């Protein structure tokens with residue numbers, strides 16, 4: 001039995017780095033400290049693997065060699081005028097770097113899950129600026145935690161225990177020294193655990209944020225209720241926010257993907273900025289996939305832009321709403337798509353998924369998904385943080401090392417290696433042509 005200490009969990013944006021993993025005969029048998037989500041991945045990642053590289057022939061996927069798949073993928077990408085490369089939130093930083101190089105080489109667009117989850121939050125950084133910090137700082141100092149449209153308890157099960165509400169820091173002794181306020185449209189498990197739950201009406205976040213900013217400035221709100229919440233309650237909330245020593249807002253897709261989207265985020269970032277006139281206040285997105293933040297980080301170093309990067313002009317161009325994957329597919333502009341570790345067919349609107357399969361579709365993925373099932377080329381890969389090592393970025397922007405715990409199956413390799421092989425073949429074909 002081999003025991004790995006301080007393993008980083010490759011599931012959600014918390015990237016808990018205290019997991020103890022026991023491995024027996026190249027099989028993970030125990031994952032101490034991991035939550036139910038983490039344990040499920042560590043113990044069951046190997047279920048439903050793609051057994052072999054495959055190419056679709058007369059509508060049926062048939063096993064072929066890896067080399068054939070690489071060649072076919074390179075041919076599709078070289079032939080395409082405007083290919084898309086999408087996903088990578090479950091890949092390492094190193095894989096993302098190669099994907100960007102490949103996108104540049106084929107003159108396409110690189111996008112990731114950010115464009116359908118926390119994109120508005122990323123744009124809020126451009127529009128307003130972000131007052132932020134590390135989860136460690138929050139753990140040691142925060143006495144007020146706000147979860148806004150974010151169900152921390154279910155989406156990031158150890159967030160409160162390790163970094164926020166119940167965590168024990170240097171200056172805060174857990175729950176007794178902190179206040180958790182949940183602002184949401186429904187009573188989630190996080191809301192049930194909170195000191196205070198403020199239920200607002202669906203789609204009224206923007207109004208509520210503005211009312212709160214008004215109350216914060218000690219100005220009068222000319223209504224009895226805003227977003228279904230009595231004005232006296234909003235004024236009391238403003239007072240709680242003003243009088244804390246160190247506050248933080250964690251926001252989720254309950255803010256970024258509802259009516260108002262980017263306007264909600266501009267409002268929340270502005271609210272945080274306003275609060276810093278009174279006290280210390282941070283804001284942070286509760287990011288989902290374990291390395292979705294890493295894609296934004298790497299893309300920003302490499303191209304200057306965090307996602308939806310169009311490299312077809314010979315220089316990077318970024319315009320969410322125009323260069324985001326769903327918009328490109330909706331306009332019928334793309335003519336091939338390479339998906340890395342993602343399942344857009346299951347998650348995109350049906351009309352977009354339908355269009356996606358009208359052009360050549362390639363999947364690099366360790367396990368079966370709806371997208372791999374309809375792909376023209378399927379390349380099996382290994383799992384980052386279990387079968388290959390690399391780096392990933394936590395939701396607060398801290399970079400952590402992922403470990404290799406077990407050997408990958410014989411016919412698979414990391415998506416970084418697969419992408420490098422495709423890139424080399426693309427360069428070879430371009431030279432010949």
Ligand code: SF4
Pocket residue numbers: 009010011012013014015016033034035036037038156157158159
């Ligand atoms: S909270 Fe997230 S990162 Fe931590 S153990 Fe659970 S799934 Fe893994």
